[in-house]
Amino acid sequence: MKRKTIRRFFRRLASFIKKTVVFLFYASVIFLAFHWFPWNRFATPVDTAEVDKYYALLKEHQRPVDVLTLSLGINDDEDLRAEVEKAGMQSKDELPIALNRLIKAMELEATPISLEYGDQEKPPAFVTNFNQERMVITVSRLVKLRREQMSLLVHELGHIAVWGMDRSAPMICGQETASAGSLLSGCHQERVVDCSGFFQGQGILTLNGLTDETFSTADGGTRTEKKVFGYLKPEQYGYLLARYCADHGIPARNIEFFLEPAGRKYFNIGNEYLKRSAVVSVKPAAPATGVYWCPKCGQHSTVDLSGELAEIRCPKCSFHIKIQNAWERTTRFIYVRLVMPMIKLFHLIKLRMIGIKSPTF
Numbered sequence: 475m476k477r478k479t480i481r482r483f484f485r486r487l488a489s490f491i492k493k494t495v496v497f498l499f500y501a502s503v504i505f506l507a508f509h510w511f512p513w514n515r516f517a518t519p520v521d522t523a524e525v526d527k528y529y530a531l532l533k534e535h536q537r538p539v540d541v542l543t544l545s546l547g548i549n550d551d552e553d554l555r556a557e558v559e560k561a562g563m564q565s566k567d568e569l570p571i572a573l574n575r576l577i578k579a580m581e582l583e584a585t586p587i588s589l590e591y592g593d594q595e596k597p598p599a600f601v602t603n604f605n606q607e608r609m610v611i612t613v614s615r616l617v618k619l620r621r622e623q624m625s626l627l628v629h630e631l632g633h634i635a636v637w638g639m640d641r642s643a644p645m646i647c648g649q650e651t652a653s654a655g656s657l658l659s660g661c662h663q664e665r666v667v668d669c670s671g672f673f674q675g676q677g678i679l680t681l682n683g684l685t686d687e688t689f690s691t692a693d694g695g696t697r698t699e700k701k702v703f704g705y706l707k708p709e710q711y712g713y714l715l716a717r718y719c720a721d722h723g724i725p726a727r728n729i730e731f732f733l734e735p736a737g738r739k740y741f742n743i744g745n746e747y748l749k750r751s752a753v754v755s756v757k758p759a760a761p762a763t764g765v766y767w768c769p770k771c772g773q774h775s776t777v778d779l780s781g782e783l784a785e786i787r788c789p790k791c792s793f794h795i796k797i798q799n800a801w802e803r804t805t806r807f808i809y810v811r812l813v814m815p816m817i818k819l820f821h822l823i824k825l826r827m828i829g830i831k832s833p834t835f
């Protein structure tokens with residue numbers, strides 16, 4: 475009789491533990507799904523009146539660049555560069571190469587443009603027009619991340635492209651109010667310059683200059699780091715790239731692969747806004763073509779973006795990358811955003827149970 479009662483007790487206990495574990499599992503999945511799901515993508519409003527006005531102005535007066543830059547093929551692995559420098563070696567400065575590739579992509583070869591480094595805290599970069607003959611872009615050494623430097627180059631080259639629309643006006647970098655009587659009169663000059671980078675096919679590089687990340691901290695909380703260069707809001711940048719893609723019939727899935735997490739987030743917000751707003755009706759007006767430089771041999775190639783892009787293959791060397799499709803991206807998303815945090819959570823619970831209070835991951 476006594477043994478039967480004990481057995482029943484353990485059976486009930488086992489059943490209770492099993493139910494609790496199952497409940498905790500589903501509760502964690504629901505919590506993490508709510509926590510990480512990008513709800514804002516479907517609800518964030520985007521102020522498009524001003525950028526639509528400038529985009530229309532550029533369409534009317536600027537020569538369009540109908541080839542979207544996917545990648546300049548420049549190594550932006552900061553850890554690798556830091557390792558090389560720590561070992562006492564000078565890592566190769568690839569920014570001048572990036573500038574040359576951008577000049578080609580933005581079809582600005584007719585203007586002599588060179589690069590210098592400065593120590594200024596602000597602005598992070600600027601362009602100087604020497605006698606309307608020679609342009610010098612100065613990038614601050616304080617900007618360390620390659621992706622940020624490249625987005626700054628796009629902005630400075632945007633100044634040269636915008637100045638090319640009306641050379642009677644002076645090209646003064648940093649001046650927000652455009653000169654009276656010029657083509658841009660009444661416009662915010664710096665915002666027109668930002669729009670121009672997108673109109674000229676460099677939207678991926680501008681979006682990749684953004685930082686918007688949430689980190690888990692050792693005390694169990696979260697920390698968000700945001701950084702935006704330029705004069706527009708990140709969601710306006712996302713919208714401008716979505717507009718460029720809609721104008722050229724480029725499916726969003728073909729370029730998401732080339733965007734960093736923050737850039738992808740704002741591109742998705744822009745895309746959703748474009749889909750649900752009746753403000754602009756855009757029909758593909760130009761061919762869907764992308765350009766990339768091989769990171770291994772530097773070969774420049776174009777690729778058709780109208781269908782589903784499955785891979786990128788260098789025509790000169792053995793380099794190739796497979797473009798993840800939506801299913802592969804979803805699987806990776808589930809792994810990185812749900813499975814990994816749950817493993818960390820269980821690890822944390824385990825450490826707490828054995829008495830370790832402040833684990834760091």
Ligand SMILES: [Zn+2]
Binds near residue numbers: 629667
């Ligand atoms: Zn500027």
Ligand SMILES: [Zn+2]
Binds near residue numbers: 770772773788789793
């Ligand atoms: Zn190659």
